[in-house]
Amino acid sequence: xxxxxxxxxxxxxxxxxxxxxxxxxxxxxxxxxxxxxxxxxxxxxxxxxxxxxxxxxxxxxxxxxxxxxxxxxxxxxxxxxxxxxxxxxxxxxxxxxxxxxxxxxxxxxxxxxxxxxxxxxxxxxxxxxxxxxxxxxxxxxxxxxxxxxxxxxxxxxxxxxxxxxxxxxxxxxxxxxxxxxxxxxxxxxxxxxxxxxxxxxxxxxxxxxxxxxxxxxxxxxxxxxxxxxxxxxxxxxxxxxxxxxxxxxxxxxxxxxxxxxxxxxxxxxxx
Amino acid sequence: xxxxxxxxxxxxxxxxxxxxxxxxxxxxxxxxxxxxxxxxxxxxxxxxxxxxxxxxxxxxxxxxxxxxxxxxxxxxxxxxxxxxxxxxxxxxxxxxxxxxxxxxxxxxxxxxxxxxxxxxxxxxxxxxxxxxxxxxxxxxxxxxxxxxxxxxxxxxxxxxxxxxxxxxxxxxxxxxxxxxxxxxxxxxxxxxxxxxxxxxxxxxxxxxxxxxxxxxxxxxxxxxxxxxxxxxxxxxxxxxxxxxxxxxxxxxxxxxxxxxxxxxxxxxxxxxxxxxxxxxxxxxxxxxxxxxxxxxxxxxxxxxxxxxxxxxxxxxxxxxxxxxxxxxxxxxxxxxxxxxxxxxxxxxx
Numbered sequence: 001x002x003x004x005x006x007x008x009x010x011x012x013x014x015x016x017x018x019x020x021x022x023x024x025x026x027x028x029x030x031x032x033x034x035x036x037x038x039x040x041x042x043x044x045x046x047x048x049x050x051x052x053x054x055x056x057x058x059x060x061x062x063x064x065x066x067x068x069x070x071x072x073x074x075x076x077x078x079x080x081x082x083x084x085x086x087x088x089x090x091x092x093x094x095x096x097x098x099x100x101x102x103x104x105x106x107x108x109x110x111x112x113x114x115x116x117x118x119x120x121x122x123x124x125x126x127x128x129x130x131x132x133x134x135x136x137x138x139x140x141x142x143x144x145x146x147x148x149x150x151x152x153x154x155x156x157x158x159x160x161x162x163x164x165x166x167x168x169x170x171x172x173x174x175x176x177x178x179x180x181x182x183x184x185x186x187x188x189x190x191x192x193x194x195x196x197x198x199x200x201x202x203x204x205x206x207x208x209x210x211x212x213x214x215x216x217x218x219x220x221x222x223x224x225x226x227x228x229x230x231x232x233x234x235x236x237x238x239x240x241x242x243x244x245x246x247x248x249x250x251x252x253x254x255x256x257x258x259x260x261x262x263x264x265x266x267x268x269x270x271x
Numbered sequence: 272x273x274x275x276x277x278x279x280x281x282x283x284x285x286x287x288x289x290x291x292x293x294x295x296x297x298x299x300x301x302x303x304x305x306x307x308x309x310x311x312x313x314x315x316x317x318x319x320x321x322x323x324x325x326x327x328x329x330x331x332x333x334x335x336x337x338x339x340x341x342x343x344x345x346x347x348x349x350x351x352x353x354x355x356x357x358x359x360x361x362x363x364x365x366x367x368x369x370x371x372x373x374x375x376x377x378x379x380x381x382x383x384x385x386x387x388x389x390x391x392x393x394x395x396x397x398x399x400x401x402x403x404x405x406x407x408x409x410x411x412x413x414x415x416x417x418x419x420x421x422x423x424x425x426x427x428x429x430x431x432x433x434x435x436x437x438x439x440x441x442x443x444x445x446x447x448x449x450x451x452x453x454x455x456x457x458x459x460x461x462x463x464x465x466x467x468x469x470x471x472x473x474x475x476x477x478x479x480x481x482x483x484x485x486x487x488x489x490x491x492x493x494x495x496x497x498x499x500x501x502x503x504x505x506x507x508x509x510x511x512x513x514x515x516x517x518x519x520x521x522x523x524x525x526x527x528x529x530x531x532x533x534x535x536x537x538x539x540x541x542x543x544x545x546x547x548x549x550x551x552x553x554x555x556x557x558x559x560x561x562x563x564x565x566x567x568x569x570x571x572x573x574x575x576x577x578x579x580x581x582x583x584x585x586x587x588x589x590x591x592x593x594x595x596x597x598x599x600x601x602x603x604x605x606x607x608x609x610x611x612x613x614x615x616x617x618x619x620x
Contacts, residue, residue, distance in 0.1 A: 059471055117490045124496035125411075125477075139477055141496060221490065224482050225473045234483070238339040238419035239539075241346040 116221030146223030166200020352572030359559025
């Protein structure tokens with residue numbers, strides 16, 4: 001029966017049964033996100049000039065630029081310290097390892113306002129870290145470093161956890177072979193382990209960057225100013241309503257979506 | 272039984288207990304109340320008292336900045352049975368006629384300067400030197416965002432009023448204007464003061480901390496991140512903070528000084544999106560409460576309002592340091608009959 005040429009034959013349908021079932025189940029989640037965001041865009045389409053106004057408004061562009069660059073700074077710091085931690089956790093068994101892993105994951109469970117208040121307590125002018133930094137002339141609260149600190153706290157588990165799983169998938173025997181052939185531990189890590197785990201690390205970095213951009217409540221407490229995009233959206237919503245805040249949201253989501261898709265595309269090409 | 276079993280059993284117990292707690296409120300009628308952040312503690316008590324009198328009702332309460340609370344109804348189209356805000360003039364300005372057509376004044380407040388024992392110069396500050404102390408280089412202070420928090424725009428009324436009360440024309444400049452970049456403009460015209468809030472409202476340097484609501488400022492005060500914060504007396508008392516009472520001529524507490532207060536105005540200096548409520552005029556602080564027209568259960572809403580305005584409700588508010596006033600309504604002909612017994616007076620202005 002080949003009258004429906006182009007359609008998969010019943011044979012193929014049978015073979016792919018599980019895939020098809022999973023596709024439909026999975027599409028529920030995709031639709032969940034798509035409908036929510038699509039509705040936002042649809043409503044905005046009725047007020048296209050509002051979107052143009054937002055896209056040409058320096059205040060809006062500055063806030064979005066602050067969010068994107070501060071999130072990048074936060075991700076780079078998470079990378080610098082998180083990758084070594086992830087490697088260590090992937091390779092070593094020791095007493096209290098689950099405690100360390102638990103500590104790293106605390107930011108995932110803690111209400112963001114609580115995190116913001118706790119961060120404020122440590123980084124404000126008399127805080128444990130804020131006081132010595134202030135002596136050096138570095139102010140964290142209500143300044144760019146405050147935004148980075150809040151973003152870093154909330155987003156670091158995504159990088160550490162994903163990178164750790166990536167390192168675990170790299171067979172230690174490969175490392176042993178390299179080392180038995182005379183490569184130093186450092187060189188083995190640089191040339192064997194890190195490149196093999198890189199897709200996971202990159203994935204973790206992308207997640208961490210996205211999570212950092214979206215952080216609102218913790219930033220709200222420690223660095224309301226300089227105004228980053230989520231704070232601006234909140235301000236516009238509360239002072240002037242949805243008509244003022246929605247175009248900024250749509251703009252932020254669009255820019256981040258483009259960056260996300262490009263990064264995922266790069267990742268796939270490497271993989 | 273090994274450790275793994277214990278962990279699994281503990282997890283199961285936690286889930287079962289949580290489910291039991293959640294299911295307790297199932298099947299009750301829901302009453303949704305949204306209100307100004309400064310009412311969080313007193314309304315929490317009102318909620319409990321109302322629930323114990325109406326065991327079949329589950330009161331769901333939500334605290335926000337006043338303007339934000341109204342936006343939830345008018346912009347996000349969420350449905351609430353009762354809304355209470357810290358500035359009753361916002362209800363006609365933002366909700367009439369589509370979402371409400373009456374508003375009852377039921378409470379008042381007083382602007383104070385909150386501080387703690389650790390605040391710099393806490394031992395020295397009084398009602399004749401506070402503006403000098405706030406100006407000192409090692410003093411940091413905060414107030415909430417005037418664009419959407421009633422306490423924020425009220426702060427920007429108190430400070431210009433202080434200029435005229437203390438006969439010192441530099442107070443606003445020293446405390447506020449020069450700590451913003453560009454400096455925040457204050458237009459003085461024939462005894463009236465107008466603060467123009469720019470679209471980019473961002474303090475310069477670290478003298479001033481601006482936050483969305485006064486509750487966030489309290490966290491900053493508690494840690495000593497700032498020394499002083501402008502806020503409501505009720506909130507300072509509820510949080511056990513020290514506070515400086517300001518002269519009645521400037522603290523927006525007394526209807527006697529209506530004509531003094533209305534010399535101070537705060538306007539948003541940009542017109543985009545601002546169809547309503549661009550200008551706020553100084554007036555005594557009055558809290559307003561109403562039942563929105565789209566309330567899912569308006570009868571229950573009215574019952575709650577009735578309870579808030581009843582002797583018992585007013586006593587609960589007072590016990591929580593929230594000063595009350597005899598209820599008055601703006602539109603006596605629009606108010607539902609259920610409220611007629613408690614609200615008899617119409618506001619005459």
